Amino acid sequence: MSEKSMIEWTEATWNPVLGCTHVSEGCEHCYAARETSGRLSKHPLYAGLAKDGKFTGEVRLVPERLEDPLHWRRPRMVFVNSMSDLFEDSVPDDFIAQVFAVMGQAERHTFQILTKRPGRMASWMRRVTNCEHGWRTHNGENPSAYGGTGVVLSDKWPLPNVWLGTSVETQKWADVRIPKLLETPAAVRFLSCEPLLGPIDLSGPLGLEAPVVGQPALYPAERPGVEWVIVGGESGPGARPMHPDWARSLRDQCVAAGVPFFFKQQGEWTWEGEYQAFTHLLHSRGGDQSFVTRESGSQLMPHARTESDRWDLVDRGHQGWVRVRRVGKKLAGRELDGRTWDEMPEEVRSKQT
Numbered sequence: 001m002s003e004k005s006m007i008e009w010t011e012a013t014w015n016p017v018l019g020c021t022h023v024s025e026g027c028e029h030c031y032a033a034r035e036t037s038g039r040l041s042k043h044p045l046y047a048g049l050a051k052d053g054k055f056t057g058e059v060r061l062v063p064e065r066l067e068d069p070l071h072w073r074r075p076r077m078v079f080v081n082s083m084s085d086l087f088e089d090s091v092p093d094d095f096i097a098q099v100f101a102v103m104g105q106a107e108r109h110t111f112q113i114l115t116k117r118p119g120r121m122a123s124w125m126r127r128v129t130n131c132e133h134g135w136r137t138h139n140g141e142n143p144s145a146y147g148g149t150g151v152v153l154s155d156k157w158p159l160p161n162v163w164l165g166t167s168v169e170t171q172k173w174a175d176v177r178i179p180k181l182l183e184t185p186a187a188v189r190f191l192s193c194e195p196l197l198g199p200i201d202l203s204g205p206l207g208l209e210a211p212v213v214g215q216p217a218l219y220p221a222e223r224p225g226v227e228w229v230i231v232g233g234e235s236g237p238g239a240r241p242m243h244p245d246w247a248r249s250l251r252d253q254c255v256a257a258g259v260p261f262f263f264k265q266q267g268e269w270t271w272e273g274e275y276q277a278f279t280h281l282l283h284s285r286g287g288d289q290s291f292v293t294r295e296s297g298s299q300l301m302p303h304a305r306t307e308s309d310r311w312d313l314v315d316r317g318h319q320g321w322v323r324v325r326r327v328g329k330k331l332a333g334r335e336l337d338g339r340t341w342d343e344m345p346e347e348v349r350s351k352q353t
Helices: 031-037 093-105 118-130 171-182 244-257 272-285 307-315 346-352
Strands: 012-014 077-080 110-115 162-167 188-193 228-232 261-265 269-271 289-293 321-326
Touching (some): 093 118, 110 118, 118 162, 118 171, 162 171, 171 188
Parallel strands (some): 110 162, 162 188, 188 228
Antiparallel strands (some): 269 321
16 A cells, blocks of 8 residues: 655655665664664564664665555655665665566556665666666566566666666765766666755756756756755754755755755754744744854854854854754754745646646
C-alpha cells in the first residue's frame, strides 16, 4: 500500500530499501535515522538499523515492496526511499535496476529520487544508457532488470516520469555533488538544500553563467541544468538554525534563472523580524535564543550573558548576524518574506491544469 507522506513537496513514499550510512554534516540529525531508532525500532523490517538517532550502517533490501506502486491506481508524486538512499554503496546494481523497472511500468506516477551519492547515480545511469541491450522491465519470473536477458525492452531512457535529485547543505557539497547530478541523464534534475547549513551559489548550475565543462554531451540541450530547487531549515532535536539570507539568496537565484523554487520550512527557529509575534509564547515556555551568521556558515553564536549583551552584538555593527529564537517547526512556518513558495517543475503543473 502507499505510505501517505507529510513531506510538503511529495504525496507518498515508497521504501524498497531501508537503512543508510552517514556521509556529511547534513546527516547529523537525520529524520529517517531518528524515526528508525525510535517509533519504528520494534518493527521487524527496521529493527537494528539505527541506534540513538544514528544509522548503524546496515542496509536492508525489501523486495516484497518492489511492486507496490503497480497497485496504486490514482496517479501520485512518490518520494523513493525516504528512509534510505537508493544509491547507497551496498545496494546492488541489480536491485536498483528492479526499482527503475517498476517505475518504468508505473507510468501514471511521478517518482522523485534524492541521493547524497550522485557520483554513483551518474555512473549507474550512464551504464544503463550505454548498455547494449538497454534496460528491462521487472516481472516475477525474471527479477533481474539490468543486463542479462529480460522480457520487455524499452527505449524510454531516461524514464520520463522519474526525477533525480541530490542533497546539498553547504557550498562545499554543492561543488562536489551538483556537477555529478548534471552528468546524469534525467527527465528532471533537482536539488534539496535541506537542511540548509550555509550560503550556496548556484549561478552556474542554474544557467546564469557558463555551463559546467562536460555537460552538453550528457543530456539534451533543452535541459541545461537544475530544474527545481527545494530549500528548508532543519527541524527536530538538535536542529541548527538557518540564516534568512541563505534562503533569500537561493530564492533570488531561482527567480533570476526562471527555475521553480520550493520553500519547505524555516525549521525549528524563527528570525529576529518574525519572533516578535511569538513574544508571549516564548516567554511562557522559555524559548532558546542565539545568533547565526550570514557569511561564514557557522551555525550558532555562543549565548551572550545577558539580554543587553545579545542586543549589543547586533547594535555594534555585526551586520552578518541575526538573532534567532527556537519556536518549533509549526510556529516557525513555511513563509519566506511573507509568502509561501510552492513552485514545481512545469511538467507537473501542466498535468494538473
